[in-house]
Amino acid sequence: MDQTEKFLSELPLFKSFYPTDLQKLIEKSEVKTFLPQEVVISFGQPGRFLGVVINGEAEASFTDKTGARKRLGLLKRGDFLGEMSLLTGEPTSADVIALEKSQILIIPQETFSTCLVVNPGAVSIIAKTITQRLKNRQHDEEAQARVEDAWRSAPDPYGLSLSTDTPMKILIMNCGSSSLKYGYYDTAQQTNNRKGMVERIGLEDSRIISKSLKGKTSKDLGHIDYNEAFKAVVSQLTDPDEGVIGNLNELTAVGHRVVHGGEKYSGAVVVNDEVIDAIDKNSILAPLHNPLNLLIIKESMNLMPQVPQVAVFDTGFHQNMPQHAYLYGLPYDLYEKDRIRRYGFHGISHNYVALQTAAYLKSNFKELKIITCHLGNGASISAIDHGRSVDTTMGLTPLEGLIMGTRCGDLDPSIIIHLMREKGLSVDETDEILNRQSGFKGLSGISSDLRELEEAAGKGDQRALLTLDVFCYRIRKYIGAYVAALGGLDVLVFTGGIGEGSSRVRSLSCQGLSYMGIMIDNMRNKEASPGPGDAAEISDENSRIKVLVVPTDEGRMIARETIRAIGYQNVAKVIEQKKEKKIPIETSAHHIHLSKEDVDELFGQGYELTFFKELSQPGQFACKETVNLIGPKGRVERVRILGPTRNKSQVEISMTEEFKLGIKAPIRPSGDLEGTPGITLEGPKGTCSIPEGVICALRHIHATPENTLSFSLKDRDIVMVKIEGERTLIFGDVLVRVSPDFVLSMHIDTDEANSANIKMGMIGDLMGVQDRR
Numbered sequence: 001m002d003q004t005e006k007f008l009s010e011l012p013l014f015k016s017f018y019p020t021d022l023q024k025l026i027e028k029s030e031v032k033t034f035l036p037q038e039v040v041i042s043f044g045q046p047g048r049f050l051g052v053v054i055n056g057e058a059e060a061s062f063t064d065k066t067g068a069r070k071r072l073g074l075l076k077r078g079d080f081l082g083e084m085s086l087l088t089g090e091p092t093s094a095d096v097i098a099l100e101k102s103q104i105l106i107i108p109q110e111t112f113s114t115c116l117v118v119n120p121g122a123v124s125i126i127a128k129t130i131t132q133r134l135k136n137r138q139h140d141e142e143a144q145a146r147v148e149d150a151w152r153s154a155p156d157p158y159g160l161s162l163s164t165d166t167p168m169k170i171l172i173m174n175c176g177s178s179s180l181k182y183g184y185y186d187t188a189q190q191t192n193n194r195k196g197m198v199e200r201i202g203l204e205d206s207r208i209i210s211k212s213l214k215g216k217t218s219k220d221l222g223h224i225d226y227n228e229a230f231k232a233v234v235s236q237l238t239d240p241d242e243g244v245i246g247n248l249n250e251l252t253a254v255g256h257r258v259v260h261g262g263e264k265y266s267g268a269v270v271v272n273d274e275v276i277d278a279i280d281k282n283s284i285l286a287p288l289h290n291p292l293n294l295l296i297i298k299e300s301m302n303l304m305p306q307v308p309q310v311a312v313f314d315t316g317f318h319q320n321m322p323q324h325a326y327l328y329g330l331p332y333d334l335y336e337k338d339r340i341r342r343y344g345f346h347g348i349s350h351n352y353v354a355l356q357t358a359a360y361l362k363s364n365f366k367e368l369k370i371i372t373c374h375l376g377n378g379a380s381i382s383a384i385d386h387g388r389s390v391d392t393t394m395g396l397t398p399l400e401g402l403i404m405g406t407r408c409g410d411l412d413p414s415i416i417i418h419l420m421r422e423k424g425l426s427v428d429e430t431d432e433i434l435n436r437q438s439g440f441k442g443l444s445g446i447s448s449d450l451r452e453l454e455e456a457a458g459k460g461d462q463r464a465l466l467t468l469d470v471f472c473y474r475i476r477k478y479i480g481a482y483v484a485a486l487g488g489l490d491v492l493v494f495t496g497g498i499g500e501g502s503s504r505v506r507s508l509s510c511q512g513l514s515y516m517g518i519m520i521d522n523m524r525n526k527e528a529s530p531g532p533g534d535a536a537e538i539s540d541e542n543s544r545i546k547v548l549v550v551p552t553d554e555g556r557m558i559a560r561e562t563i564r565a566i567g568y569q570n571v572a573k574v575i576e577q578k579k580e581k582k583i584p585i586e587t588s589a590h591h592i593h594l595s596k597e598d599v600d601e602l603f604g605q606g607y608e609l610t611f612f613k614e615l616s617q618p619g620q621f622a623c624k625e626t627v628n629l630i631g632p633k634g635r636v637e638r639v640r641i642l643g644p645t646r647n648k649s650q651v652e653i654s655m656t657e658e659f660k661l662g663i664k665a666p667i668r669p670s671g672d673l674e675g676t677p678g679i680t681l682e683g684p685k686g687t688c689s690i691p692e693g694v695i696c697a698l699r700h701i702h703a704t705p706e707n708t709l710s711f712s713l714k715d716r717d718i719v720m721v722k723i724e725g726e727r728t729l730i731f732g733d734v735l736v737r738v739s740p741d742f743v744l745s746m747h748i749d750t751d752e753a754n755s756a757n758i759k760m761g762m763i764g765d766l767m768g769v770q771d772r773r
Contacts, residue, residue, distance in 0.1 A: 004031060004105070007054060011078050016121030028111040034058070034098035040081070041096050044153030047085020048109045048165035050116070053077055056102025060094040062146060074099075083126050084133060086112055087705055087738065088715045089773050091154040093146045108165040110567070113712045114574055120710070127706035131740040134705065152362045158355040159560055160533070162187050168252040168566075169245060171237070172558040173230070173300065175257070175292045178202060180229045183555035184237060184244055187563075192244045195555060196236070198229040208232050217242070226292060230299045248304040255562030256300070257348065257554070258293045260286035261313030263339060266320055266732075267770060268561035270569045271297060271309040279311065285343070285396070308569070310562040317347030318382070318389045320733070325391045325485075342400075344392035346374045350382040351389075352557035353495045353550040360535040361491065361546065366773075369486045369675065371479055374552065375505065376496035377405035377448065381475065383482035386672065391485050393478055399434060402474050403467075405448035408438035409474065443467040450498050450505070472508035479509065483516055487675050491546040492518060500551055503528065506538065510547065517544030564772070572768035574712045581711060581766040583701060584745045585723060586616060587753040590657060591640050592627060592681070593650045598690065602627055602683025609643050617702055618741050619644070628682040629653070633662025651679055651694045654751040658696070668695040669735055697749060700735040702742035711766055714738075718771040721746060721764040729756045732770055 005026055008014045014022055031054065034040055040051065040058055053075050060072040060081070072094055075081055085092055086109060107116060117123050137143045156163060162170075167188035174181040179199045186192040196210035198221065206221040206229070221232055237243050245251065255268070262282040269275055276294065283290040297309055318326075326342040327335060334340045350372045357372075358365035366387035373381050379402040382392040393401025403409040411434075419425045419433065433442075441448040444467040446456050456464035483489045494506050503525045510520045519540040528536035528549045539547035575581055599607055603625065610624040626638040629651065636657055650673060658665055663677045678691040701719070708715065715738035722730045734746065746764055753759075 004054060008052070008105070011052070013052070013080065013122055013125050016119055021115065021119070025107065025111060025115040026105075028115060029105055029107045031103055031105050034102045034104060036098055036100050038098045039095060040098060040102075040104060041092050043093065043095050044091050044150050044155065046154065046156070046163075047082050047090070047092050049082050050086060050107040050112050051081040051096075052105040052107070053079050053081075054103040054105055056104075057099045058096055058102055058104075059099055060096050062094045080126075080129075083130055086714070087130055087708060089717075090147055091150040091157070093143070093150040110166060110570060113571060117709045117712055118574065118577070123706060123709045127704070127709055130705040130709075134738075134740050151364070157359055158365065159563070160352070160355060160359065160556065162190075162556065162559055162563065164563060168563060169250055170253055170255060170559045170562050171251050172255040172555050172562065173233075173257070173296050174555065174558065175226065175289070175296045177288055177292075180226065180233065180296070181555070182233045183559065185556070185559045186244065194237070194244060196233070198224075198232055201226055201229050208236060210236060226295050227299050230296055231303075234303060249306060251304065251307045253308045253310055253562050253566050254300050254304070255310045255312055255558045255565075256293060256297050257314060257558055258297075258311045259289035259314045259345070260343065261311070261315050261319070262343070263319060263341075265311070265313050266316050268310050268312040268316070268565040270565055271301070271311050275311055285339075308566060310565045312348060312558045312561045312565075314345050314347050315343045317351040318342075318344030318392050320388045321390055321392070328395075340396060342392070342395045344380070344382070344389065345394045345398045346378070346380045346382075346392075347389065348554045348557045348561075349374045349495060349552040350380075350384070350392070352554065352560075353493050353552050354382075354384050356533070356535060356550050357491055357493050357548055360548065360550070363490075367672070367674070368490045369488055370491050370493060371482050371486070371489060372493045372495065373475060373479075373499050373509070374496045375402075375475070375494065375499035375502075378407070379404045379496065379498070381478045381482065383485050385486050385666070385675075386668070391482060402478070403443070403471050404439045405450075406436045406439045406441045408434050408442070440467055440471070443470060450502060454502065454504060468504070468508070472505055472511075475505075475509040476511070476513065479513065479518075480516070489516070489518075489545050491548060493548050493550050495550050495552040500530075500549055506547075506549070518547060519543035520547060568769045568772070571712050575766055575768060578711070583721060583764045583766060585758060585760075585762045585764050586745045586747050587750055587758065587760060588652070588697065588747045589640070589750050590636065590651075590653045591622075591642050592629075592652070593642055593646045594627075595647060595649045596645045598649045598681065598688050599645060601686055601688040602681060604685040607685075609641060609645070611643070615642070616743055616745055618743060625683075629657075629661060630680040630682055630687070631661025631663050634660045636660060648673060649681070649690050649693050651681075651690075652697045652749075653694065654749050655696055656751055663694060665694045665696045667698050669698045669700065669737075670695075697747070698735050699731060699733065699746070699748045699752065700737050701744070701746045703736055703738050703744055704740060704742055705738060707742075707744045708736065708738050713766075713769070714772060716773050717769050719769050720767040722767050723756060723758060723762060723764045725759075725762060726757045727755075730767060731764075 058075040061069050064070045081096055162185050164187040170185045172183045178201050179197055181197045184194040191213055194212040198208045200206045204223050206224045208219050210217045237245055258279055260282040264278055279290055279294050300309055353372050354370050355365055358368055370384040378398055380394045382389050399407050401409050419430050440453055444453055444463045453464045453467055457468055498505055506525055507520055510518050520538055521540040525538040528538050530536040530549055530551055532551055536549045612622045612624040614621050621643050623641040623643050625641045629636040629639055673693050676692045677694045679694050680687055680689045713736050717736040719734050720730055720732045721734050
């Protein structure tokens with residue numbers, strides 16, 4: 001036993017470890033030496049490790065509003081740090097600086113999850129520390145403000161820089177109809193990053209092009225197929241002189257863009273037989289792309305069977321759209337049996353630029369209303385509300401929506417019937433017109449390339465001018481429609497080759513929208529040229545809504561999603577091994593939380609709510625009092641009030657009651673009320689109208705820090721829970737909420753309980769993580 005192991009074994013945190021388990025933890029960790037005044041971790045940095053002080057002394061401190069340094073505490077031999085961020089997912093809210101030469105054991109996040117929190121004794125000790133700190137913070141406004149400042153100071157709040165707690169080497173593949181794009185990302189040595197493409201696959205003059213910090217290279221390959229193209233990429237990456245890896249087993253994972261994931265996949269997944277089967281079945285919806293995507297996945301699995309393969313779906317980001325947005329006005333059987341519905345595309349790009357926008361604005365992605373315009377040879381617009389795509393212009397296929405390089409976009413479906421009936425066109429001939437002879441090319445008669453149209457328009461070509469007008473009018477129309485769909489807007493984003501490169505298109509697309517609060521600064525718009533990972537603000541300083549140009553980077557987003565999918569798989573493995581992963585299920589009927597001001601309006605000045613019975617969560621209780629809800633269409637009588645009072649009134653109803661009242665309430669976490677509909681409340685002494693505050697509550701789990709750590713979860717994780725019974729269901733999109741005041745339980749509403757015939761007292765099994773902030 002070495003000195004480090006002997007020292008750790010005597011600490012309370014590690015006393016319950018078997019020697020072999022402690023050795024394993026030490027092997028997967030690192031002892032780092034910090035000199036006096038050297039920073040261990042900086043304010044705003046993501047917390048990706050648990051640190052244990054072996055020797056020396058450090059202090060946790062921050063700079064206050066006056067610029068003075070303020071000490072929060074000393075860290076001495078045997079103390080640990082970083083535990084709060086590992087539970088909450090928050091960035092570090094203090095600087096930790098060595099006061100003397102110090103040695104600190106750095107336990108990476110993955111090792112923390114797989115080796116440390118599987119030990120009940122260690123979990124209990126860490127949870128007690130976190131619980132006390134959370135309780136202290138509830139009454140410490142300065143500490144709360146410091147956490148908010150840390151979020152705003154975080155250099156990479158959404159993981160787009162691909163910084164990881166342990167080094168990872170990610171290869172990404174993006175297979176097109178005649179090309180194979182690739183990217184290599186080394187999270188420890190980003191100077192090794194490389195992008196490239198094998199183009200003109202299947203033709204006599206195929207070639208591979210590569211770009212890195214060393215420059216650009218090109219090599220002729222002759223006539224090759226897709227398998228040979230993939231091998232050419234591998235050969236270049238492993239080349240003894242010019243390559244970046246010695247062999248394929250150095251790769252952590254390979255991420256593959258897959259065009260169509262159908263309804264099943266809303267996020268990236270590690271590929272297995274079930275995923276391969278699903279991609280194959282969805283080939284009917286993407287016959288030109290899914291088979292090629294699958295071909296490359298299988299070739300990659302064949303060449304590197306030990307390396308995880310991850311599928312990242314272009315449709316995935318849009319799969320949380322509400323039914324009213326994705327259903328067509330066709331017989332419902334066509335949806336049920338054939339899954340004919342809106343799927344949307346460009347999801348990888350829309351998600352990337354929306355996250356980059358939130359980072360640029362130093363705002364919470366899940367609190368913003370964003371419209372993203374991906375404008376290129378293929379073009380689409382997405383409406384994003386609180387982190388979810390709620391509508392998008394492309395539909396069952398990429399043909400719907402905006403006019404594009406060669407695609408027609410929206411049109412009267414009778415036109416297709418007319419072409420076939422009156423013109424005698426076959427299905428293939430009609431498809432050729434709609435997908436390859438329309439759009440810019442068909443309208444202008446010049447080209448599918450907008451740059452050539454703008455050049456022709458500059459020379460006075462009327463059809464080029466008309467094509468630009470049609471294109472920008474359609475964009476402008478969808479922006480207006482999506483502002484209405486979102487119930488407001490915080491930021492409008494342009495991306496893609498045209499969105500980033502054409503100031504004319506951006507200007508025409510925003511023309512006449514000043515009454516909505518969208519105003520462009522002409523000079524900023526003309527000069528906008530943001531680089532990778534950056535953004536350019538082109539809105540006028542008086543514009544109520546921000547307008548940005550954000551370069552897209554689908555390769556980086558695929559790599560990011562690949563890293564996250566591998567992380568979720570690791571968490572799922574830990575959860576699977578746990579003996580205790582049961583969560584009590586509770587059904588939450590409609591109810592209301594009232595502010596003190598609204599209590600006075602409804603029950604009389606100075607009225608105190610009457611206790612009726614305790615609820616499962618400590619400090620929460622049902623009141624004897626009820627109120628009536630009055631909507632534009634109808635009423636819901638005798639809705640129970642829950643106490644104690646809150647700062648703002650909040651009404652939680654089921655989707656069934658939405659129709660009865662005549663309102664559309666969004667699915668939101670409790671307390672997230674901005675932009676929600678209002679309603680009239682009726683009490684015995686009067687009525688009052690709240691301007692906002694009606695929601696359908698997002699299904700959620702109440703958990704203590706100890707519950708959360710023992711499940712290897714974090715605050716605000718989105719998880720899946722399986723509830724077995726007469727109608728066994730797996731519930732996704734379950735929000736984990738952590739507080740020292742909670743008692744473990746999962747809350748669903750009455751509609752959800754009825755759909756699965758769930759009764760009080762039933763138990764759910766934690767299955768895995770879907771998303772992590």
